[in-house]
Amino acid sequence: MIESTSPSPRWSETWLNRLLEVAPLSDAAQDAVRRAPQLFRQFSAREHVVRDGVRDPGMRVMLSGLACRYKHLPDGRRQITAFIIPGDVCDFGFISDSPVSQDIISLAPSTIGIVDLDRLATIVELYPEIMTAILRCAAIEQSATQELLVSLGGRNALHRVGHLLCEMHHRLDRAGLVRAGGVFELPLTQSEMGEALGLSTVHVNRTIQMLRRLGLAIWRDRIVTLPDPESLARLCAFDPSYLKAQRD
Amino acid sequence: MIESTSPSPRWSETWLNRLLEVAPLSDAAQDAVRRAPQLFRQFSAREHVVRDGVRDPGMRVMLSGLACRYKHLPDGRRQITAFIIPGDVCDFGFISDSPVSQDIISLAPSTIGIVDLDRLATIVELYPEIMTAILRCAAIEQSATQELLVSLGGRNALHRVGHLLCEMHHRLDRAGLVRAGGVFELPLTQSEMGEALGLSTVHVNRTIQMLRRLGLAIWRDRIVTLPDPESLARLCAFDPSYLKAQRD
DNA sequence: CGCGGAAATTCACATATGTTATATGTTTGC
DNA sequence: GCAAACATATAACATATGTGAATTTCCGCG
Numbered sequence: 001m002i003e004s005t006s007p008s009p010r011w012s013e014t015w016l017n018r019l020l021e022v023a024p025l026s027d028a029a030q031d032a033v034r035r036a037p038q039l040f041r042q043f044s045a046r047e048h049v050v051r052d053g054v055r056d057p058g059m060r061v062m063l064s065g066l067a068c069r070y071k072h073l074p075d076g077r078r079q080i081t082a083f084i085i086p087g088d089v090c091d092f093g094f095i096s097d098s099p100v101s102q103d104i105i106s107l108a109p110s111t112i113g114i115v116d117l118d119r120l121a122t123i124v125e126l127y128p129e130i131m132t133a134i135l136r137c138a139a140i141e142q143s144a145t146q147e148l149l150v151s152l153g154g155r156n157a158l159h160r161v162g163h164l165l166c167e168m169h170h171r172l173d174r175a176g177l178v179r180a181g182g183v184f185e186l187p188l189t190q191s192e193m194g195e196a197l198g199l200s201t202v203h204v205n206r207t208i209q210m211l212r213r214l215g216l217a218i219w220r221d222r223i224v225t226l227p228d229p230e231s232l233a234r235l236c237a238f239d240p241s242y243l244k245a246q247r248d
Numbered sequence: 249m250i251e252s253t254s255p256s257p258r259w260s261e262t263w264l265n266r267l268l269e270v271a272p273l274s275d276a277a278q279d280a281v282r283r284a285p286q287l288f289r290q291f292s293a294r295e296h297v298v299r300d301g302v303r304d305p306g307m308r309v310m311l312s313g314l315a316c317r318y319k320h321l322p323d324g325r326r327q328i329t330a331f332i333i334p335g336d337v338c339d340f341g342f343i344s345d346s347p348v349s350q351d352i353i354s355l356a357p358s359t360i361g362i363v364d365l366d367r368l369a370t371i372v373e374l375y376p377e378i379m380t381a382i383l384r385c386a387a388i389e390q391s392a393t394q395e396l397l398v399s400l401g402g403r404n405a406l407h408r409v410g411h412l413l414c415e416m417h418h419r420l421d422r423a424g425l426v427r428a429g430g431v432f433e434l435p436l437t438q439s440e441m442g443e444a445l446g447l448s449t450v451h452v453n454r455t456i457q458m459l460r461r462l463g464l465a466i467w468r469d470r471i472v473t474l475p476d477p478e479s480l481a482r483l484c485a486f487d488p489s490y491l492k493a494q495r496d
Numbered sequence: 497c498g499c500g501g502a503a504a505t506t507c508a509c510a511t512a513t514g515t516t517a518t519a520t521g522t523t524t525g526c
Numbered sequence: 527g528c529a530a531a532c533a534t535a536t537a538a539c540a541t542a543t544g545t546g547a548a549t550t551t552c553c554g555c556g
Contacts, residue, residue, distance in 0.1 A: 071398050074485035079401045081394045092390075096383035098493050101391070135344035142340075143349070145393050146329045150319050152400035153327045153446030157543070189503070198401030200544050205505060221552080237322035245346050405513070437533065448514050453535065469522095 002042040011040070011063040011113060014175070018087035021174065022140070022245035023133035032123045033130060037061060037113030043106040045187070049090065050104040058114045060090035065110025066187055069102045070195070080196035081145060083107075083168065086175050092138040094120075108187035136245040143242045152198045159236045160197045161207045165217050166238035169226055182226035186219070250290040259288070259311040259361060262423070266335035269422065270384040270493035277375035284371055285309060285361030291354040293435070297338060298352040306362045308338035313358025314435055317350045318443065328444035329393060331355075331416065334423050340386040342368075356435035384493040391490045400446045407484045408445045409455045413465055414486035417474055430474035434467070 012034040019025060019033055040063070043049055049067055050060070067084040069091065081102065084090055093100040094117060124131040144167070151160045168186060169178060178184040190208065191201040199207070211217040216232045218225040226232055233239075260282040267273060267281055288311070291297060297308070297315055315332040317339065329350065332338055341348040342365060372379040392415070399408045416434060417426060426432040438456065439449040447455070459465040464480045466473040474480055481487075 071394065073398065073402045077402055079398045081397055093387065096380065096387040096493070098384055098387045101490060102394075132344065136346055139341065139344040139346045142390055142393070145390070145397065146319065146350075149329055149393065149397050149400065150321065150327045152397060153444075154321045154325055191503080196401075201503090202505085202545080203543055206543090209505085242349060245344070439533080449534090450515080450536090451513055454513090457535085 001047060004040050004042070005038060007037065007040055007113070008111075011111060012037070014063050014086045015061050015113065017175075018137065019130065019133040022136040023129055025129055025133065026127070029127035029129055032127055036115045036120065036123055037063075038116065038119070039114040041112045041114065043067075043110045043112065045106055045108050047106050048103060049106055049110070049112060050100075050102075052101055052103050057094065057117050059094050059117065059120055061113045061115065062086050062088045062090055063111040063113050066107045067104055067110055068107055068192070068196070069100075069104050071102055078195050079198070080192065081148070082141065083196070085168075085171055086177070088141075089134070089137055092134075092141065095135070095138060107192065108185075140243060140245060147242050148196070155236070157197075157199055157203055157207045158210060160199065161193070161204065162211060162216065162232055162236035163238050164193065164197060165211075165219075165224060165226065166229065166233050166236055167240075167243070169224070169229055170238075170240045170243060182229050184224055185222055186224045187222045249292075249295060252288050252290070253286060255285065255288055255361070256359075259359060260285070262311050262334045263309045263361065265423075266385065267378065267381040270388070271377055271381035273377055273381065274375070277377055280371045280375055281378060284363045284368065285311075286364065286367070287362040289360045289362065291315075291358045291360070293354055293356050295354050296351060297354055297358070297360060298348075298350075300349055300351050305342065305365050307342050307365065307368055309361045309363065310334050310336045310338060311359040311361050313354060314356045315352055315354045315358055316440070316444070317348075317352050319350055326443050327446075328440065329396070330389065331444070333416075333419055334425065336389075337382070337385055340382075340389065343383070343386060355440065356433075388491060388493060395490050396444070403484070405445075405447055405451055405455045406458060408447065409441070409452065410459060410464065410480055410484035411486050412441065412445060413459075413467075413472060413474065414477065414481050414484055415488075415491070416472070417477055418486075418488045418491060430477050432472055433470055434472045435470045 015037070016030055016033045020030075025033065041049075043065070062084050064086050067090070068080045069082045069084065070078045070080040072078060084104070090104055090112065091100040091102070147167075151163055155163060169182065169184060172178050172184045190204045193199075194201050194204045197204070208217070208219055211232075212219075215227060216235065218227070263285070264278055264281045268278075273281065291313070310332050312334050315338070316328045317330045317332065318326045318328045320326060332352070338352055338360065339348040339350070395415075399411055403411060417430065417432060420426050420432045438452045441447075442449050442452040445452070456465070456467055460467075463475060464483065466475070
């Protein structure tokens with residue numbers, strides 16, 4: 001892990017854009033958001049970003065890369081509870097000062113911005129709209145967790161995998177990380193996807209090949225291609241509204 | 249549904265006790281909490297408490313009875329995402345002003361207290377400790393959702409059912425709703441339990457009888473008896489720490 | 497450039513859980 | 527107080543998914 005205090009200009013926009021998606025911010029507030037993170041940590045793939053129990057305070061914002069949150073099962077397996085993409089807040093425990101009892105691990109080389117909590121308090125007092133935006137992000141995350149619950153409880157393997165691909169496509173697209181033709185990077189192992197979806201590695205593999213044979217998804221070398229996202233969404237009953245801040 | 253403005257004195261204590269579990273409150277704040285709900289709705293079993301999309305503003309607090317939150321599956325099935333017991337806030341959408349896209353339905357005759365949002369804002373401004381407590385409750389709920397996710401993703405039927413029984417036992421106990429000998433009311437249908445755990449009704453039934461044969465749980469006529477909660481907890485790797493506000 | 501280890505793939509087989517059906521209580525509404 | 531609707535229980539059978547192992551492909555690294 002490498003630490004630095006000099007941001008790349010792209011990073012500050014990543015988080016700002018996310019907040020602007022869920023709430024309008026005045027120019028002054030936008031500037032405050034840009035300058036909020038003062039510490040940056042770079043992780044290589046499969047490094048712990050947060051280790052259970054160990055909490056150094058601060059709000060952590062994903063700025064580049066990919067990570068996931070997970071819980072341990074008694075027999076050593078893991079259940080991944082969320083994938084964290086650029087723009088996401090890593091965990092919202094700071095809101096209620098309750099540390100999350102979960103590990104966060106990077107899946108690809110990643111950058112995380114850290115906002116000191118006192119600094120955040122000051123900013124938020126000055127621009128309460130920022131707090132509103134953050135709370136909306138928290139609500140969306142809760143909503144995504146519940147949708148994953150629906151997948152595990154009510155969808156078969158094909159729909160689970162397809163639905164997750166739709167979700168990643170949708171989220172990465174909004175973050176500007178999908179290239180033309182529905183092509184995006186998903187630096188995930190099939191085994192890791194299984195850990196999120198409650199499926200064995202072997203069955204994830206079978207399912208992916210089924211999707212490939214259906215012409216709905218191609219996944220090779222960490223690159224996913226969705227030639228026809230609408231069809232896939234229809235097949236899996238993917239409705240992205242759960243990822244939006246649903247105001248009036 | 250019957251509406252009234254005259255509370256039973258027990259009701260106000262239910263919610264107050266919950267908040268006191270997660271954060272200390274001054275006497276004045278406690279009094280404010282007691283007087284916060286001004287409208288009370290009584291539902292009979294299987295009535296909609298909140299219907300998707302329909303949102304009349306206000307924070308809803310469960311004061312007696314049992315309810316659940318659920319999402320619809322495309323084929324008409326439902327995925328229950330949470331059980332709501334006395335003391336629980338029905339949904340935390342009001343925090344970020346994003347209405348939850350879920351239905352809430354009563355499973356037994358229930359009372360719900362409604363706190364007007366303007367009134368809540370006033371109270372919370374006067375006693376910020378109350379907002380802290382509410383946010384901690386929200387964090388606990390998120391944590392419970394994730395634990396259910398772990399169940400669906402990583403536990404077999406026996407452990408899923410056992411774990412849920414442990415959780416309900418634990419939560420109801422803290423609400424003072426467990427009688428001596430580990431006896432408590434669980435006015436749930438086996439089919440409804442299946443809708444929460446991603447199991448068919450038939451298999452829930454099989455599993456319950458297995459638990460009965462093991463002498464770990466008896467469930468008859470909406471009454472659950474856990475003769476040896478510790479053994480059951482051990483079997484299912486139930487660790488209640490995820491239900492606590494984990495401050496230092 | 498080639499080596500070593502990790503992913504991906506494939507196969508045969510095991511099994512937990514789903515499905516359909518029927519019988520038997522048990523509420524509930526009229 | 528009856529009848530309809532619902533909840534539980536049980537059985538036989540179907541199947542989606544898991545397991546263990548072997549093979550191949552890929553990728554980072556020296």
